[in-house]
Amino acid sequence: MKKTVLILAASIAVSGPVMIPMTASASAIERACNASDRKAANRSLCGCIQQVADFTLKNADQRKAAKFFKDPHKAQELRQADGSHNEAFWKRYKNFGETAAQHCSS
Structure with missing residues (x-):
């Protein structure tokens, strides 16, 4: 399960506990995760x-x-791109x- 979470996070991809988010979000990651064709993706x-x-982004x-x-190839392209922002x-x-792998794989 841990590997699955890491793959999900990496394909969309902090030590210590995750706390309640400080800001509201548009839930872009959750929507993309739910819409993905990955078998492990669930609500x-x-x-x-x-x-x-x-909490982290x-x-x-x-x-x-x-x-x-x-x-997922976009992640690889961005990782290899030059520039301090990237x-x-x-x-x-x-x-x-x-x-995500640490917190969501229990």
């Missing part, structure tokens, strides 16, 4: 991943990461994926 798991996203980051569910996003996204 509960996608909701958990969204909670982690709310800005809304703009969530919208960008949600596109990875439909086209590098900063990738660090936040990687943190999100690791946190």
Whole structure:
């Protein structure tokens, strides 16, 4: 299950506990997760991943990461792209994926 969560988070992809989100979100990650064709995607798991996203990613980051569910290759392209903005996003996204794997795989 842990591997499945990491794959889901990475394809859309913080140590310590996840707390209640500080800001409301448009639920872009949850919608993309639920709409994905992955067998492990379900409302509960996608909701958990969204909670982690709310805590670890800005809304703009969530919208960008949600596109990875439909086209996982976009994540690879962004990871390899030059630029400090892309590098900063990738660090936040990687943190999100690791946190989702830890928090949502129980």
